[in-house]
Amino acid sequence: MNKMVPTAVKTPLLGVNIDHVATLRQARGVNYPDPVEAALLCEQAGADGITLHLREDRRHIQDDDVYRMKPLLKTRMNLEMATTEEMLNIALEVKPEWICLVPEKREELTTEGGLDVASQVENIKRYIASLHQVGSKVSLFIDPDAKQIDAAIACKADAIELHTGQYAEATLAKESTAIEHELNRIKSATKYALSQQETLIVNAGHGLTRDNVSAIARIPGIYELNIGHALIADSVFMGLEKAVATMKQAMQG
Numbered sequence: 001m002n003k004m005v006p007t008a009v010k011t012p013l014l015g016v017n018i019d020h021v022a023t024l025r026q027a028r029g030v031n032y033p034d035p036v037e038a039a040l041l042c043e044q045a046g047a048d049g050i051t052l053h054l055r056e057d058r059r060h061i062q063d064d065d066v067y068r069m070k071p072l073l074k075t076r077m078n079l080e081m082a083t084t085e086e087m088l089n090i091a092l093e094v095k096p097e098w099i100c101l102v103p104e105k106r107e108e109l110t111t112e113g114g115l116d117v118a119s120q121v122e123n124i125k126r127y128i129a130s131l132h133q134v135g136s137k138v139s140l141f142i143d144p145d146a147k148q149i150d151a152a153i154a155c156k157a158d159a160i161e162l163h164t165g166q167y168a169e170a171t172l173a174k175e176s177t178a179i180e181h182e183l184n185r186i187k188s189a190t191k192y193a194l195s196q197q198e199t200l201i202v203n204a205g206h207g208l209t210r211d212n213v214s215a216i217a218r219i220p221g222i223y224e225l226n227i228g229h230a231l232i233a234d235s236v237f238m239g240l241e242k243a244v245a246t247m248k249q250a251m252q253g
Contacts, residue, residue, distance in 0.1 A: 011252050012217050013048035015078055015205070016244060017228025022052075022060035035061065036069045038240060043075050045244035049098070051226045053080035054087065056104060063090065070094050078226065080141070083120075083127050092134050099131050100139040100161055100226075114143035114163040117151035125155045132156075139203060144189030149196065159201035160193060161226065162186055164216060168207025183215055190221040210234065210246060214253040225251065 021038040025031070039050040050073055052061045070077055076097035081087040082104040091099055101124065103115045117124055117140055128138045139159035142148040152160050167182035190202050204216055205226035217225060227247060235243040 012204075012222045013224040014046070014244070014248050014251065015049040015051045015203075015224050015226040016042040016047040016231060017051040017053070017205075017226055018042065018232070019051075019053050019060045019228055020232040022062070022065060026060055035065050036072065039069055040072060041240050042244050043073065045241035046248055047075065047244055048224065049076045049078050051078040051080060051100070051228065053102065054090065056082055056084065056086070066090070066094055070096065078139070083115075083124060088127060088130060091131060091136060095134045096136055098139060098159075099136050100141055101127070102141040113165070114145075114148060115141050116148070117142055117155060118147050121151050121154055124151075128155055128157060139201070144185045146189070146192050149189060149193045153193075153197050153200065157200075159203055159223075161203040161205055162189055163206050164204050164208055165206040167216070168209070168212060171209075171212040172207075183219075186216065187219050190219055194221050210250040213247070213250050217251040218253060 018035045018038045021033050021035040025033055035052065042050060050069070052066065052069070054061050054063065054066055066079065078098040078100055079091060079094065079096040080100045080102050081091065083101050101115055103113065131138050137158040139161050140152045140155070140157045141161045141163060142152060144162045149160060164186060167179065167186060170178035170182050186204065193200055193202050201223045202221050203224040203226060204222055208216060208225060208227045209230040213225065213227070216222065231243050231247050234246065238246065
């Protein structure tokens with residue numbers, strides 16, 4: 001399978017985050033289930049890429065998972081990580097096709113918001129330049145906010161990933177006004193980003209499920225959706241390969 005990414009898609013691509021396969025493994029401190037095996041199954045089922053987050057606290061994905069997975073993937077690796085020197089050194093050695101820089105707090109259950117790029121432009125610009133030198137492209141996980149989009153472009157990011165967490169929370173609560181508000185934020189942010197730099201890739205993700213994904217997938221300009229927790233939860237009942245296929249169907253509306 002070609003690792004090159006096409007320049008345009010109608011339905012967004014699906015990046016599958018396999019972190020929570022590792023969460024299940026770490027709960028017992030054993031060597032199963034193996035997230036590398038999960039990643040390969042996801043590819044076979046139609047995933048367009050594999051996302052994994054190597055956290056500083058190593059609560060789920062471990063260094064060995066990253067190193068074992070990279071040469072085996074037939075699509076592409078999207079390695080999420082914080083902007084630390086430790087993570088930079090790992091990324092420079094592994095050379096994933098994509099790096100997604102995310103905020104990280106040790107006490108959080110999951111990523112709670114977007115990276116504040118605007119407050120650290122020079123540091124992130126330096127970080128991205130280092131990653132570009134080894135051929136990795138860089139995405140920044142940000143809130144759907146014009147200030148953060150401008151900062152991401154100033155840092156020479158190849159892509160942004162818009163945080164859909166507040167939209168997802170609104171859908172779980174069935175708050176129609178909030179759902180419409182958050183959808184409009186994401187639509188406006190996507191349109192704004194592409195108006196500022198038409199070559200910028202706009203992805204989205206966080207908290208997306210089979211029930212709420214189609215509205216995001218229909219937003220013009222969204223290139224890829226990264227989905228993990230809900231998809232892995234679905235796999236408990238229907239199996240991993242079917243969960244991937246079912247999510248792709250849901251994205252098509």
